[in-house]
Every structure is written in C-alpha cells, then in structure tokens.
Amino acid sequence: MLNILIIGIFEGLFLAALLFSKKRRTISDTILASFFLLFAVNIFLSYMEAYNRRNGFPYPAFLFTAAPLLLLHGPLLWLYIKSLTDQYFRFRPIYLLTLLPFIAMVTQHSFYIYVLPTSQKIGYVQSEAFKDSASYPLFLLLIALTPIFYFSFGLRLINRYKLKIKGFFSQTSGIDLKWLNLILVSWVTICIFINSFFIIDLFYPVAPFGLMQFLSFVIAAIYVVFIGFYGLRQDNVFFTKAINLNLETTIAQLADTYSKSLKDDEKVFIQTLLTFMNDQKPYLQSEITLKGLSDRLNVSAEYLSDIINNNLNKNFFDFINYYRIEEFKNQCKSNKNKNLSIIGIAFNCGFNSKATFNRVFKKATGVTPSEYIGR
Numbered sequence: 120m121l122n123i124l125i126i127g128i129f130e131g132l133f134l135a136a137l138l139f140s141k142k143r144r145t146i147s148d149t150i151l152a153s154f155f156l157l158f159a160v161n162i163f164l165s166y167m168e169a170y171n172r173r174n175g176f177p178y179p180a181f182l183f184t185a186a187p188l189l190l191l192h193g194p195l196l197w198l199y200i201k202s203l204t205d206q207y208f209r210f211r212p213i214y215l216l217t218l219l220p221f222i223a224m225v226t227q228h229s230f231y232i233y234v235l236p237t238s239q240k241i242g243y244v245q246s247e248a249f250k251d252s253a254s255y256p257l258f259l260l261l262i263a264l265t266p267i268f269y270f271s272f273g274l275r276l277i278n279r280y281k282l283k284i285k286g287f288f289s290q291t292s293g294i295d296l297k298w299l300n301l302i303l304v305s306w307v308t309i310c311i312f313i314n315s316f317f318i319i320d321l322f323y324p325v326a327p328f329g330l331m332q333f334l335s336f337v338i339a340a341i342y343v344v345f346i347g348f349y350g351l352r353q354d355n356v357f358f359t360k361a362i363n364l365n366l367e368t369t370i371a372q373l374a375d376t377y378s379k380s381l382k383d384d385e386k387v388f389i390q391t392l393l394t395f396m397n398d399q400k401p402y403l404q405s406e407i408t409l410k411g412l413s414d415r416l417n418v419s420a421e422y423l424s425d426i427i428n429n430n431l432n433k434n435f436f437d438f439i440n441y442y443r444i445e446e447f448k449n450q451c452k453s454n455k456n457k458n459l460s461i462i463g464i465a466f467n468c469g470f471n472s473k474a475t476f477n478r479v480f481k482k483a484t485g486v487t488p489s490e491y492i493g494r
Contacts, residue, residue, distance in 0.1 A: 124166040127340020131159025147202040154195045158343050161188040165336035172329045176241045183232050189262050190221040193269035200273045204280035224258050247328050259317055266310035273303050285436035287409045292472035302346050402442040405471040409435045440479045443469045461488050
C-alpha cells in the first residue's frame with residue numbers, strides 16, 4: 120500500500136503544477152495549488168514515517184513530521200472557499216491567525232521531540248510512549264475539531280455566496296459551487312471517520328499508531344484525486360463574469376424585510392418593469408443578468424435590485440424564473456410545441472439546465488413539470 124502513497128504524492132504535485140502554470144491563474148487557483156502541494160508534502164512525510172518503521176529507521180529526521188501539517192488543511196480549504204465566494208477577496212494579515220494551532224504543535228514538537236537523540240526518538244516511536252504525554256490528547260483533539268470548525272465556516276460562506284449570485288444571475292447552474300459543498304462534506308466526513316479511531320484508541324487500543332496513521336494518509340491520497348477532478352474545472356465567477364455591482368448590497372436588501380410606502384416614481388417604474396417583462400420577454404435570454412436588464416431599462420443595477428427585492432419581495436433569480444415558469448405553462452398548451460419534450464420547452468423559455476428547471480418549477484408550483492402537464 121506504500122505505492123498508493125507514492126501515487127498520492129505525484130498526484131498532488133501534478134495537480135499543483137497544473138494550477139500554478141495556468142495562463143489566467145486567479146488567486147483561487149494559487150490557493151488550491153498550495154492546498155495540493157500541502158497534501159503532497161504531508162503524504163510524503165507520512166510515507167517517510169512508514170518507510171522508517173518498515174526498514175529500521177534509516178531516516179529518523181522524518182519522524183513526527185506529518186501530523187502538524189494536518190492543522191493547515193482546514194485553513195487552506197477555508198481560504199480557498201473564501202476566495203471563491205468573496206467578490207472583493209484580498210488576503211489579510213489577520214488570516215495568519217489560523218496558523219496558530221500549527222505553530223503551537225511545531226513549537227511543542229521542537230522542544231520535546233525533535234531535539235531528542237536519534238536512539239531516544241526511535242524508542243519513542245517503537246514504544247508509542249508519546250501517547251502518555253499530556254500534549255498528545257490535546258493535539259489529537261485539536262486535529263479532530265479543526266475540520267468541523269472550518270466545515271461550518273466554509274458552509275456559511277457558500278450559502279451566503281448563493282444568496283449573492285441569486286441577486287444578480289437568472290441562471291446559477293455551474294456557478295452555485297454545489298461541487299464545493301460535496302468536497303466539504305466528504306472532507307469533514309473522512310476527517311471525522313479517521314479521527315474517531317485515534318480518539319477511541321486513547322481509551323481502548325484499536326491498532327498500532329503507525330498503522331492508523333498510514334491508512335489515514337492512504338485515504339487522503341485517494342481524496343486528492345477526488346478534489347482535483349472538480350477543483351481544476353472550477354472558475355472564479357468574480358473573475359470570469361463581468362458583474363459591475365457590489366453584491367454585498369444585494370445581501371443587505373434581501374435581509375431588509377421592512378415594508379415601505381412607494382413613491383410615485385417607483386410606482387411608475389414598477390409598472391414599466393412589469394410591462395417590459397410581459398411584452399419584451401427578456402427572460403427568454405438564458406444568461407440575462409441584473410446588469411443586463413437594468414441597462415435595457417436605463418436604470419442602475421442597484422436601483423433595479425432595490426425595486427425587485429424590497430417592492431416585489433423577490434431576488435433577481437426568483438423574479439426572472441417566475442416569468443420563465445409562467446411562459447412554460449403557456450407554451451405547454453400550444454399545439455406548435457406538442458412535438459417538443461418537456462426540457463425542450465423549458466429551454467425555449469430561458470432555462471439552460473434541466474436540474475435547475477425541475478427544482479425551480481417544483482418549488483414554485485408544488486408539483487413536478489411532468490405532474491403539471493399530466494393534470
């Protein structure tokens with residue numbers, strides 16, 4: 120199984136090299152490349168520890184070097200998510216505080232383990248005497264809890280991001296970071312699964328520490344392929360699409376639930392907007408955005424967003440897709456569409472994703488498109 124670790128090392132290095140060499144590399148790509156590089160180094164150090172145990176400890180300097188790096192995975196993954204979900208992302212010095220657990224563990228190891236004579240360090244490994252130290256359960260608990268901590272913060276960032284883009288885009292398929300949810304869930308699940316064995320081992324012997332460590336990094340090597348497949352294909356929507364609008368204002372508007380009296384000019388504009396939607400049918404354009412619609416109406420995107428959110432009580436995504444659903448209902452009744460499939464009609468109405476269409480339709484009507492047509 121050592122070969123799996125070797126494969127994982129080269130996978131991590133290869134994926135990092137691909138990202139570092141991208142022609143239009145974004146800061147998100149750089150962070151993800153660093154994440155892969157960290158995985159490669161971490162798996163390499165685990166490989167060297169396993170190699171030492173199997174071959175009489177020819178390279179004792181590598182002992183106890185793999186575990187501290189585990190405390191960097193969560194911060195880097197969180198930073199990657201933040202770079203994808205923050206419209207104006209910039210690295211801030213305060214983010215360096217996430218390195219404190221790693222620094223604490225390396226410092227402790229430097230004073231109490233790395234300075235030991237080689238023979239004593241090897242004996243420390245063979246007897247697993249390090250398990251009796253006061254720091255072992257502390258750092259074990261830290262390694263177990265940090266994935267859960269960063270998972271919760273990462274999930275919060277993704278959910279907030281989804282709210283942002285629904286205030287600007289009418290189609291979110293492919294940019295909703297659904298794959299990142301999958302990455303996060305799988306990552307925290309793997310971490311909980313692996314760490315639970317180490318924690319149980321504190322009270323009831325499960326297996327030799329070296330074997331548990333080795334198997335955990337074998338799983339990590341397999342995970343590198345999984346995250347790499349999705350990460351290489353993901354673009355940063357804030358770099359690849361011209362938004363020209365502070366989406367944080369959209370968040371503020373969506374959170375604003377107070378009712379306000381309409382001014383006369385707002386009443387006139389709302390009537391203009393609704394008439395325009397019914398007559399010009401801009402929602403038939405699958406990639407229509409808030410900025411695109413506001414340009415056609417000769418108003419600012421901020422003003423249009425405020426009208427839709429606070430006066431029509433919808434975000435832009437729901438507003439546009441309401442018209443698409445109504446258009447679908449009308450086109451279903453037309454004889455000229457009798458030879459079209461359900462998804463074919465949906466595409467005629469401005470949808471460009473079957474999954475999005477089915478989800479939006481079910482949410483709006485309470486039934487699936489097939490059930491609606493079969494009535």
